[in-house]
Amino acid sequence: MPNAALSVRNLTKQFAVGPASVTAVDRVTFDVRGGEFFTMLGPSGCGKTTTLRMVAGLEKATSGEITVDGRDFMAVPPQRRNIGMVFQSYALFPHLTIFENVAYGLRLRGIDAAEIRRRVGATLGLLQLEPYATRLPAGLSGGQQQRVSLARALVYEPTMLLLDEPLANLDAKLRVMMREEIRALQRRLGITTLYVTHDQEEATAVSDRLAVFDRGRLIQLGTPEEIYTRPQTLFVADFIGRANFLPVRLAVGGTPSAGVTLRNGARLAPERQVRLDAAEAATLTSGDDGTVMIRPEHLALSTAVGDVPCRVERIQLLGGLIRYTVQSAASPADIMVETTRALPGIAEGAGAHLRIPAADAVLYHR
Amino acid sequence: MPAAALSASTAAWRPGRDWAALALGLSVALVTIVFLLYPLANAMLLAFVKNGEAPAWASLTLANFARFFTAASYKRALWNSIYSGVAATLLATALALPMAYAVARIEIPFRGLISAMTVVPLISPPFIGAYAWIILLGRNGTITQFVHEWTGWTLPTIYGPPGVILALALSYFPYVFLIVQGALAAADPHIEEAARMAGAGRARILRTITLPLVFPAAAASMLIVFIKAIGDFGVPSILGGEFQVLPTLIYYQIHGYFNLNAASAIAAVNVLLTLLAMLALSWVNRKRNFVTVGGTSRAATRLASPGARAFGNLYCWLVIFIAILPQLVIALASFAARWPGTMLPESYTLDHYRAVWSQLTSPIVNSLILAGVATAVCIVFGTVTAYASARGRLRARWALDLTIMLPFVLPGLVVGVAYLTAFNSGPLVLTGTAIILVLAYFTRRVAFVFRSVAAAIGQIDPKLEDASKICGAGWGTTMRRVLVPLAAPAILAGAVLVFSTLIGEISATVLLYSAKWKTISIAIYELVLGDQLAQASAIGTITTVLTLLLVLAASRIAGKNMADLFR
Numbered sequence: 010m011p012n013a014a015l016s017v018r019n020l021t022k023q024f025a026v027g028p029a030s031v032t033a034v035d036r037v038t039f040d041v042r043g044g045e046f047f048t049m050l051g052p053s054g055c056g057k058t059t060t061l062r063m064v065a066g067l068e069k070a071t072s073g074e075i076t077v078d079g080r081d082f083m084a085v086p087p088q089r090r091n092i093g094m095v096f097q098s099y100a101l102f103p104h105l106t107i108f109e110n111v112a113y114g115l116r117l118r119g120i121d122a123a124e125i126r127r128r129v130g131a132t133l134g135l136l137q138l139e140p141y142a143t144r145l146p147a148g149l150s151g152g153q154q155q156r157v158s159l160a161r162a163l164v165y166e167p168t169m170l171l172l173d174e175p176l177a178n179l180d181a182k183l184r185v186m187m188r189e190e191i192r193a194l195q196r197r198l199g200i201t202t203l204y205v206t207h208d209q210e211e212a213t214a215v216s217d218r219l220a221v222f223d224r225g226r227l228i229q230l231g232t233p234e235e236i237y238t239r240p241q242t243l244f245v246a247d248f249i250g251r252a253n254f255l256p257v258r259l260a261v262g263g264t265p266s267a268g269v270t271l272r273n274g275a276r277l278a279p280e281r282q283v284r285l286d287a288a289e290a291a292t293l294t295s296g297d298d299g300t301v302m303i304r305p306e307h308l309a310l311s312t313a314v315g316d317v318p319c320r321v322e323r324i325q326l327l328g329g330l331i332r333y334t335v336q337s338a339a340s341p342a343d344i345m346v347e348t349t350r351a352l353p354g355i356a357e358g359a360g361a362h363l364r365i366p367a368a369d370a371v372l373y374h375r
Numbered sequence: 376m377p378a379a380a381l382s383a384s385t386a387a388w389r390p391g392r393d394w395a396a397l398a399l400g401l402s403v404a405l406v407t408i409v410f411l412l413y414p415l416a417n418a419m420l421l422a423f424v425k426n427g428e429a430p431a432w433a434s435l436t437l438a439n440f441a442r443f444f445t446a447a448s449y450k451r452a453l454w455n456s457i458y459s460g461v462a463a464t465l466l467a468t469a470l471a472l473p474m475a476y477a478v479a480r481i482e483i484p485f486r487g488l489i490s491a492m493t494v495v496p497l498i499s500p501p502f503i504g505a506y507a508w509i510i511l512l513g514r515n516g517t518i519t520q521f522v523h524e525w526t527g528w529t530l531p532t533i534y535g536p537p538g539v540i541l542a543l544a545l546s547y548f549p550y551v552f553l554i555v556q557g558a559l560a561a562a563d564p565h566i567e568e569a570a571r572m573a574g575a576g577r578a579r580i581l582r583t584i585t586l587p588l589v590f591p592a593a594a595a596s597m598l599i600v601f602i603k604a605i606g607d608f609g610v611p612s613i614l615g616g617e618f619q620v621l622p623t624l625i626y627y628q629i630h631g632y633f634n635l636n637a638a639s640a641i642a643a644v645n646v647l648l649t650l651l652a653m654l655a656l657s658w659v660n661r662k663r664n665f666v667t668v669g670g671t672s673r674a675a676t677r678l679a680s681p682g683a684r685a686f687g688n689l690y691c692w693l694v695i696f697i698a699i700l701p702q703l704v705i706a707l708a709s710f711a712a713r714w715p716g717t718m719l720p721e722s723y724t725l726d727h728y729r730a731v732w733s734q735l736t737s738p739i740v741n742s743l744i745l746a747g748v749a750t751a752v753c754i755v756f757g758t759v760t761a762y763a764s765a766r767g768r769l770r771a772r773w774a775l776d777l778t779i780m781l782p783f784v785l786p787g788l789v790v791g792v793a794y795l796t797a798f799n800s801g802p803l804v805l806t807g808t809a810i811i812l813v814l815a816y817f818t819r820r821v822a823f824v825f826r827s828v829a830a831a832i833g834q835i836d837p838k839l840e841d842a843s844k845i846c847g848a849g850w851g852t853t854m855r856r857v858l859v860p861l862a863a864p865a866i867l868a869g870a871v872l873v874f875s876t877l878i879g880e881i882s883a884t885v886l887l888y889s890a891k892w893k894t895i896s897i898a899i900y901e902l903v904l905g906d907q908l909a910q911a912s913a914i915g916t917i918t919t920v921l922t923l924l925l926v927l928a929a930s931r932i933a934g935k936n937m938a939d940l941f942r
Contacts, residue, residue: 067841087844094845100838104860113856114846161846171845 012043012199013078013168015064020073022059033059035225036073041203046195048204050212051222052248057205058173060222064203065171066090077168088117093162093200097174099154101146107133107157108142114165132164135194152183159191163198170195170202176211188215209249213237221245243373246302251347253308255301255340255365257372269299269372271365273338275316277301278367300373305347307369310335312354315362319344324357337363399759406756410814411778414797418789419646421796422639439640452624453644459536459620460605460648463543467600470544471551472593474694478552479559480585481687482677490556490938492695493549497941498926499702499919500879500896502609505542506903506911507701508533509614510708517704520716534616542614543604545698550603551596553942558592559585564676577678591659598656602649606786608882609896613903621645622788622882629886635796642789649784702919709912727913735914738898745809745894746877749816753873756817757824758866762858764825765832766840783822787882790819795886807889815883820876824869831865832858864933868940871929875922 022034034056041047049057062068064075066087075082082090101110108129115125133139136156146154155175162170175191176184192215195202206212212219213233220230221244229241240246243254257269257277268278309315310333319337333346333355344363355361420430428434442449478486496504511518512533519530531537562585570584608622615623621641628638678684709727711720757779764775782790794815798805805811835858843853859866881896888897895918902911930937 065841065845067844086849087841088847088849090845091847092845094842096838096842098836098838100836100842102839102842102857102861104857113843113848117847117852161842165847 012201014043015041015047015169015201015203016074016076016079017041017060017064018074018076020060020063020075021071022056022063022068023071032225034063034070037222037225037227039220039227039230041201043201044199046192046202046204046215046217048206048212048216048219049222050206050209050219050248052207054224055222056225057207057222061171061173061203061205064169065092065094091165091167092169092171093165093167094171095155095158095162095173095175097177099146099158099178101154101157101161103146106143106145107138107149110146110157111160111164113161118165128164129160132160135163136160151179152187155179155187159194163194163200168201170200172202172204174205174207176206176208184211191215213249221248223248240302240371243300243302246371246373251305251345253303253305253340253344254342255303255344257299257301259299269301271301271317271339272341273317275339275365277316277365277370301365302371302373303365303369305332305345306330307366308344308346309364309366310346310348310352310355310361311364312361315364317363317365319361319363321355321357321359321361324355335361335363339363400763403756403759403763407775407778409803411782411818414790414793414818415781415785417797418639418793419643421636422643424636426634426636439637440644442637442640443644448619449624449641452619452621452641455536455618456605456620456622456645456648459539459543459611459618460601462536462540463547463604464597464601466540466544467548468551468593468597470694471548471596472555474691475552475555475559475589476581476585477687477691479556480677481683482679483684483687483691487936487938489691489695490553491936492699493552494926494937494941495699495702495919495923496546497549498875498922499915500609500881500899502613502881502896502900502903503705503879503915503919504546504701505538505610505613506908506915507704507708508538508542510704510714510908511700512538515716517714517716517718521718532616534614535618538614539611539618539620542610543607545701546607546610547600547603548694548698549941550599551593553938554596554599555589555593557942558589562588568676594659595656598652598659602652602656602784605645605648605652606784606788606882608786608788608885609900613900621648622786625788625792626885629792629795635792635799638792639796642786642792645786645789649786649789653784702916705912705919706916708909709916711909727909728917730910731913731917735895735898735910738893738895739914739917741809741892742878742895745812745816745892746874746880748809749813749820749877750870750874752813752817753821753824754866754870757821757869758828758859758862760821761825761828762832762854765829766837779822779825782818783820785819787819787880787884788886790815791883791886794883806887807891809892811887812884812892812894815887816877816880819880819883820873823872823876824866827865827869827872828862831862835861868929868933868935871925872940875925878918878922 017040018038020034020037021032023030023032037056037060039047049060051057059068063070064082066082066085070083077090102113105113111129111132112125115128120128129142130139133142136159138153138156138160141149141153141157146157149157155178158175172191176187179187188211204212204216213236216233218230218232219236221228221236223242223244229236229245231239236245237249240249246252247254255271257271259269268276270276310319310321317337317339319335319339321333321335322343323332323334325332325334330347330349331351333348333352334343335346336343346363422439423435423437424430425434425436425438443453444450474489477483478489483489508516510516512530513519514532516533522528522530566588567580567584570580575583605620606622608626611618611620611623612626619627621644625638625641625645628634628641678687707720708714710723710725712722712724712726714720760775760779764772794811795806797803798811805814839857839861840853843857848856879896880894881900884894884896885900888894895914899911899914899918902908902914926937926940930940933940
C-alpha cells in the first residue's frame with residue numbers, strides 16, 4: 010500500500026570510532042501515520058539522516074525496532090523493502106537515459122516491456138519530464154534531475170517515500186517551487202512520506218508533523234504550529250524561527266507561575282512553563298535563574314509606557330516585514346522586534362518602550 | 376499512478392543475491408593466500424634453509440646470507456645494485472625535471488604530444504632499449520665508428536656500469552617527468568601569483584615556491600625509479616657484461632646451480648632493498664598532503680619569452696629523441712640488410728620479418744595467449760579487490776592494498792623465485808606449465824587494474840549503489856548494472872596496461888618458462904645473446920608497435936592522454 014504506517018521504537022545507532030563508540034542516534038521513537046508527510050528536522054550531525062537511512066535499510070541499526078504496517082523491517086534488506094528514496098545528490102545513474110533511470114526499479118521487478126513503457130511514460134508525464142526521456146542525466150538542469158529522481162522513486166509504487174535533503178542543491182527560488190510540487194504530489198498520491206531537512210522554514214511549510222532532532226535525540230514532536238508556539242527546549246526555540254532570550258530571576262520559590270523578574274526589575278508572569286515538571290518545580294527556590302523566550306513578532310514597541318524602556322539601534326526592511334533592533338537593561342543581547350507596518354514615532358537612536366505580552370512568553374529553567 | 380498496479384509490482388520480488396558478494400570475497404581471499412602470500416612467504420623461509428635440506432626448525436640457518444659478507448661476487452652484486460640504482464635515478468631525475476618544468480610552465484606547442492611520447496620507453500621492454508644501445512655504442516656501433524672516423528677517439532665500452540645506468544635512466548625517467556609535471560599542473564597557481572605580488576622574481580619563485588611545492592612528488596617518483604631500476608633484469612643481463620647485480624645473480628644461481636635456497640636469500644636481500652624504498656615512499660607520500668591543489672581550474676601562467684620557449688622546445692624534443700632513439704634504431708635495424716657501423720644501413724630488406732614469420736610464430740602466439748589469459752584474471756580479481764578496498768568496511772584494508780602492491784613493486788626475478796620454490800614440489804606442482812606463467816603475470820600486474828579501478832570507484836557516488844538497492848537490486852545486480860558500466864573505462868585502461876606490459880615481460884618469465892611456452896621476450900633475449908640483432912629487432916619492433924597501438928586505443932576509449940594512464 011502506498012500509505013503504509015511506519016513505527017520506529019527505541020532506534021539506536023552507534024558507530025565505532027577507534028576503540029570508543031559514538032551514539033549517532035539515541036533511542037529514537039516515533040510513529041508516522043499512513044499518508045502523512047513527516048519531517049525530521051535538525052542541524053547537521055543530529056542523527057536525522059542516519060535515522061532515515063536505517064528506515065531505508067542502508068544503515069544497520071544497533072538496536073531498536075522498525076515496523077511497517079506491523080511487519081518487522083529490521084531483518085529485511087533494502088532491496089526488499091519496496092521503498093522509494095530521493096537522495097540529496099539525486100544519485101541518478103549517469104550511464105543510463107532518463108527513461109532507463111526511471112525504468113530501473115521496474116525491470117528488477119520483472120515487469121514486461123509494454124507495461125514498463127506505460128508506467129515510465131505515465132510517471133514522466135506526472136513530473137513533466139516526457140521531452141527528456143532519451144537524454145542522459147548530465148544534460149538536465151538541477152531541478153529536472155530532482156524530478157527524475159522523484160520519478161525513479163515513485164514509479165514502482167513504493168509503500169513509502171523517503172527524501173534526504175532533496176532540495177539542498179537547488180537555488181532559493183527553485184527550492185520553494187520544488188517543495189510545493191513535492192507536497193502537492195504527495196497529497197495527490199497519498200503516499201506516506203518521511204522527509205529530512207535542516208531548513209526549518211522548509212520543514213514547517215510542507216509537513217503534517219515534524220520531529221526536531223539534536224545530538225542524536227528526538228527532542229520534540231508535533232505539528233509545525235505546536236513546535237513554533239510551544240518549543241520544549243531552548244534549542245528548539247532557537248532552531249525554529251527567530252527568538253529573543255531574556256535572562257530572568259524566578260520571583261517565588263516553588264511556584265514559577267507566580268512570576269519572574271526581568272533584569273530591569275520589571276515583573277512578568279509567563280503562562281507556559283514548558284520545561285518545568287512538578288518535581289523540578291518543587292526544587293526551585295526564589296532567585297533561581299531562568300530564561301524567557303519571546304518571538305520578535307509578539308513584542309510590541311511604542312513610544313507609550315511599557316514594561317521595558319529601550320533605545321532603538323537599527324531599523325531594517327526585510328522584504329515584507331520591518332525589524333527593529335533595540336537595546337535595554339532587560340537583556341545583555343539586543344532584542345528583535347518585528348512588525349509588518351512601520352511604527353509611528355520610532356526612529357533609530359530614539360528611546361521607546363517594549364511591551365512583553367506574558368501570554369506569548371515561554372519560561373525555561375536556566 | 377493507479378493503485379491497482381501496485382500488487383503486481385510487489386508480487387514479483389526476486390530473492391536477494393548477496394551470496395554473490397560472499398562467494399567472490401571468499402575466492403579473492405583464497406587466491407590472495409595461495410598465489411600471493413604463500414609463494415613469497417615460502418621463498419623467504421627457504422632463504423634460511425641450507426641447499427638440499429628440508430625446511431625444519433633445526434635446519435634454519437643464516438649461511439645463505441653469510442655469503443654477502445664472505446663471497447666477493449655477492450658483495451659486489453649488492454653494491455652494484457645500489458650504485459646503479461642510485462646513479463640511474465639521479466640521471467633520470469636530471470633529465471626529467473627541466474622537461475617537467477618546461478611542459479608545465481613554458482608556453483611551448485604540442486605539450487600533450489610531448490607527454491604522450493614519454494610513454495614509449497615505459498611500454499617497450501627495457502632490454503629492447505638495451506640492445507639498441509649496442510647497435511649505437513657497441514664495439515662496432517654506429518656512433519662508435521662515427522666518432523672514431525672523425526676524431527680518432529675510441530669511445531669507452533658500452534658494456535658495464537655506464538651502459539646499464541644510461542639504459543635504466545632512459546627507460547624509467549618518464550615516471551619522474553609524469554609525476555612531477557602532474558604535480559606542477561595541479562598546484563594552485565594563486566600561490567605563485569601571491570609570491571609574485573610580494574615582489575619575487577621568476578627565479579626566486581622557482582627556488583622558494585615551485586620547487587619546494589613539487590619536492591614531495593619528485594621524491595616519490597625518484598623512489599619509484601629506484602625500485603624499478605634495482606629490480607630490472609633485462610638491461611644488466613644484456614649490457615652488464617661482468618657487472619653483476621642482484622637480479623642477474625639470482626638468475627645465475629638458478630640457471631647455473633639450481634640453488635633455490637641461495638637464490639631465495641639473494642631475493643630476500645633484493646626484497647629488503649625494495650621494502651626500504653617502499654617505506655621511504657609511503658613516508659614521502661604522507662608528507663605530500665601539504666601540497667595544495669587549488670579549487671580553481673585556471674592553469675598557471677606560462678613563460679612566453681623567446682629564450683624560455685627556445686629552451687623548452689629544444690630541451691623537450693632532445694630528450695624525447697634520445698628516449699625513443701632505441702625504438703627508432705631497432706625499427707631501422709629490423710629492415711637493414713647490411714649495417715656495418717655506418718650512419719644508416721647500406722641496404723634494406725624484409726627478410727628479418729619473413730624469418731620471424733616462419734620461425735617465431737609460436738612465441739608470438741604464446742605471448743598473446745599468456746598475456747591475454749593473465750589480463751582476464753587481472754580484470755576480474757583486480758576489479759573485485761578494488762571494490763572491496765574502496766567501498767568495503769574492511770579493517771584490514773591496508774593488508775589487502777599491501778598484498779596487491781607488493782608483488783607489483785618486487786623485482787620480477789623475486790616473484791619468479793617465489794613461484795619456483797612454491798610450485799616446484801609439494802601439493803601444487805605447476806613448474807613448466809603455462810599456468811605458472813599466467814599466475815606469475817597476474818601477481819605482478821594485477822595492481823594496474825586494482826589501482827585504476829579503485830581510483831575510478833572512489834569517484835563514483837556511493838549513493839548510486841544505495842539508489843540501486845532501494846529500487847530493488849541486490850549486490851550482484853548493482854555491480855553488473857551500475858558499477859561495472861561506470862568503471863568500464865578504468866577497467867579497460869588497467870587491462871591494456873597489464874596486457875601491453877606483459878608482452879615484453881622477461882624478469883619473471885626467464886625463470887618460469889619452459890620449451891613449450893617460450894615467449895616473445897625470451898625469443899628476443901636468445902636472439903640478442905646469439906648476436907642475431909636484426910631478427911631480434913624485427914620481433915622487438917612488432918612488439919613495440921603492437922603495444923603502442925593498444926595503449927593508444929585504450930587512452931582514446933578512456934578519453935585521456937596516453938600519459939595519464941601511467942600517472
